[in-house]
Amino acid sequence: MVNPDIEIETLAEFDQVVARGSLSGYRIQSVNLLERTFALLAADTSAAVFLGCAMEPDAAVKVRADGALVFPPVPDLPFNPYRGLLYSPEELFTGLADGYEDTPDAEAYAWFQETKSDGDVFSSMLRSVHDDAISDALDEHLCGVRVVGVMGGHAMARGGTDYRGAAELGRALTRSGLTVATGGGPGAMEAANLGAYLAPAPDEALAEALEMLAKAPSFAPSVSDWARAAFAVRERFPAGGDSVGIPTWFYGHEPPNAFAGHIAKYFANATREDGLLARSNAGVVFLPGAAGTVQEIFDNGTPNYYESRGEPAPMILVGRTHWTEHLPAWPLLQALARGRAMESRIALVDSVDEVPDVLASMS
Template sequence: MVNPHIETDNEIETLAEFDRVVARGSLSGYRIQSVNLLERTFALLSADTSSAVFLGCPMEPDASVKVRADGALVFPPVPDLPFNPYRGLLYTAEELFTGLSDGYETTPDAEAYAWFQETKADGDIYSSMLRSIHDDTISDALDEHLAGARVVGVMGGHAMARGGDAYRGAAELGRTLTRSGLTVATGGGPGAMEAANLGAYLAPAPDEALPEALRMLAKAPSFTPSVSDWARAAFAVRERWPAVTGGDSVGIPTWFYGHEPPNPFAGHIAKYFANATREDGLLARSNAGVVFLPGAAGTVQEIFDNATPNYYASRGEPTPMVLVDRAHWTERLPAWPLLQALARGRSMESRIALVDSVSEVPAALAAMN
């Protein structure tokens, strides 16, 4: 079970946290991230704010002058951005898809991608700095959210269509892993990633909910040609089974692949501008193992990105790796023989497995954990 967001030693990310801390009389040394303080002027004027850092916190001019005089560092909100570079919490699907009724192109997710496309080509250091700050705050929020969790990464291709057997199998895997107390983390996109997040989302629901949800989703099997129709089908499932405690999972998508929308079934979404940061972060946080469903170039890259630290790890440290679909990984894309060759004689040799179907994954993970 993922830990709920808790107040860290010196970070304040919600108004409730701010009120608890300021009641003690001092904000000295705290980092306040993206908290609207327009109605907390008296508190700011009264509290010690020396050595505090305010990141994108709206406040009245009098309060701003006072905290700066105390020696606080103030990074004001950045106007006219479709995203908040100082955010302290992960995204939700509702936030990213706000305005979907008017079409996906009007949503904050689509607008952030359009901004990224426009600014990444102009070489503006200001824009690249904002992207970097955003991605760093997302990593911080992700670490806080997953603190103490046993995380299993589920990797797979975006092309896996709703309505197929492979999609159903990936969803069943996500449900089984979540019901066993693990936290499912995916690349956050469509296809196999969405299926695993869907299974996790429906883990607390009765077993018959998943087949019904699959039938509903099959009406829009792919995010092409219409992201709007694809996303609306997902939100129809969410409306049919509102989110309940216990069905949480994480999606870690990227605007680098902006043509691939984030799937709406991840309970928490860590979306990045930098794909390399996103890929490394997803694998590094999968401390209970990584499952590789059939995929193409991206999934092959993830296999060996994960194999590299495992290759150099000390005995007992490598995370389990399970490749699913023997024919796919030995014949169509023969990654398994190379992975075996790398593992031979290393501590990772006993931490890799090849299975025929997703139904074998839980047992394979359990045997290596």
């Protein structure tokens, strides 16, 4: 018999299930069970799988004897490959007061730099297991949610009109009931997550937040100062709205922003890019960007081009001059769309102010 929900990701969930007497068939994911030895000794753990769960030796012996599979925690890693939940900004930036270099985010990037080319199958396996766990957590978090992706360049500086416009867009989309998802980094990505964060706050909160952030306009030369400014805004306006950031350690020079309430950070950038676009079921908005954003346009356009079973999710490019003259992606996208199902699902607009209405007209 298959359990309707076989994943256990918190100690509270474990206690609820084990009270019924059986863990058979469950997947217990990264739960500290050192204080649940008696419960493990008493419960049926046949066909269970324990992923990175700390437990006492006698408990581990017993569950293995029951027929459970036990994948023990991996020591001396700056990340948990078996994690069951998405990251929070507070988790990734723990220790920021002493400098970004000592945070879990920076330590994970340093580990990646040391191991990405060492040819060690164990290191590559750990990265793959971690990224798969993140994808699982992301799917659970977004289940039944209408997601709109907001793409754009990392170089957009705080304090500029483009940054403000991206923040206003994120706020408007969130207030319309959509969940904003971005690449999770700085620039346009941070601005959209900021807008989503401030969606529950009065309109004037955005102007105050932008003024605070402008004191550290870029993550260069100091990621520490850049991140501290963001946490100062979070402290000034607590209980912000939720959004998702999907960054990567592949681009370690781009730190994650602190305004996404849930962060799905990957080692593999290809997995991150594809996952972000595939989960944007309510549409994707492309703000002015460079190579990365152009790649995302056509990464998203390809499955839309071949879509034959229904209506592809909308694609809206913002910035007529940028996408027709500076980086003329729009004419090529139009040519690809001609005669296809996606033809009526793409749009080019001049400013972010037009996006909510255009998106609504395509829904």
